[in-house]
Amino acid sequence: MKFLSYVSALATATYCCSAQAFYGLNFGIDQNNCPPVSHYVDEFKHIQPYTNRVRSYTMGVCNEGALALEAAHTVGMNIYLGMWVDRPETFDSEFGALKALVASGASFDNVDAIIVGSEVIYRKDATADMLASYIRQVRDLVNPLGVKVTTSEVFYDFSPPIVEAADFLMMNAFPYWEAVPIQDAAATLFEHYDSVVGLAQGKDVKISETGWPSAGSNFGASIASPENQRTYVRNVLCEARKRGVDVLYFSAKDETYKSGVEASFGIMDGNYNLKAPITMQDLNQPC
Template sequence: MASMTGGQQMGRGSQTFYGINYGVNENSCPTVDSMKNDFNVLKPYTNRVRTFALSVCNQASLALAATQALGMRIYLGMWIDRPDTFDNEMNALKNILANNDVSNVDGLIVGSEVLYRGDTDPQSLANYIKQVKELVAPHGIKVATADVYYKFPEVVVKELDFLMMNAFPYWEGVTIDNAADTLMSHYDQVVGASLGKPVKISETGWPSAGGNFQSSVASVENENKYLHDVLCRVKQRNIDLLYFSAFDEPYRGGVEAHFGVLGSDRNTKPGITIEAGC
């Protein structure tokens, strides 16, 4: 767990971030207590987390219990890479709605980059979203999908309550000086395709180590600059941003292991100083 001193150095107040993405290693499932410890580490910086699946490691029920114990809010994700996983997630959702308090759920995200990966087609995704909306509407839960900025076809957008956009300028090979402008350009592109519905940034980040991608350099200095630049832009434009990600995740391997705001030891990364805005 990060020390209080490290947390106070890192951010000013509980809303440095609108929200932070929280990944789970399905080969080492967390407990409700380990989630509570993790979320307590994050509380100096945000009052909101996002998870990626319902049934895997029973993470949705655990995360609901952990966030509610700490007075935090949550976006729940459904992992739907195949028809059978959608069925599993729908069964988990029905169980969650029947047995859990969902009053702190800000939204349900049906799928993470499923169109980008080609896991399903737009019409099938639209049908999944429609089924989920019918199930959660009586509970007052809004529904989105999260995908890369150029994968929001109208057939899908029509079914959404709001849009969640992922964009990683690092993986586009841009220089750090152009990275925040690149993110904002992608955001504006999604707004143009949103049919007037709200658009949030569901994932963006920059790695502190692990190698370069074209003109994108992975370093602590560049992660720190990207954090500062992006937090400034979203504050200026009043954009809801869920940063990727909470902690370094060594199980991912390679550069993808180094996108955490905090290290895998839950302590502040040396050289990272986060301020809430400009």
């Protein structure tokens, strides 16, 4: 019995640690306390039981692009490298950091894409033509390396210039912030996904951000709770697998340096523990 129990436990552990519950997970850093590369390596190792793919948000701030890429190579993960864009000077700075990274000879073989900006149009930080120009500049730099380029935008902000400039589309949608009740939330997400597919001119569409908080203020009919977070992540994973949709879930762990509900979107808590009542079975067998 002891031998059988040992074999069973070993099989369970192996399944756990090799499971790819998520296509990918978003992660963030406290930009007021820039972390060293060892932080990224440690975080990525804690993320690996759930996915082998992460997404960052800036190239230049805290030297995140270079450090995250180095850490991803160290632990053997794929990565989407983000570029933060909120005004022309910011793009210039981020583009300079990317050019320096390319010039350094760093390998981009594990980079799934460069994401030029996150919700730039939603925040009105650039026009569609400006963002399209940024995307094309980055494409000219990294397409020869075999790296694709896109942007991450709210589902209703894709206009033809952006669609035409990007290699594929990445959309954000948070039914929580639309005051949608939990029982309708996943269906609402995929309605938004279908609307972007209709605008994509035949290009691939991925979901770059979606999630549900486990704590914090409610937003209309959207209730922040551990139970609703579990329901949302299960329903999203189930539908994504049925339809073959790639979802970068937001986020890997609670970002405790943020305030209010924004701090509670992680599937793990601040100490990298999977947040109850979510279980590995929920993530690996959500349907």
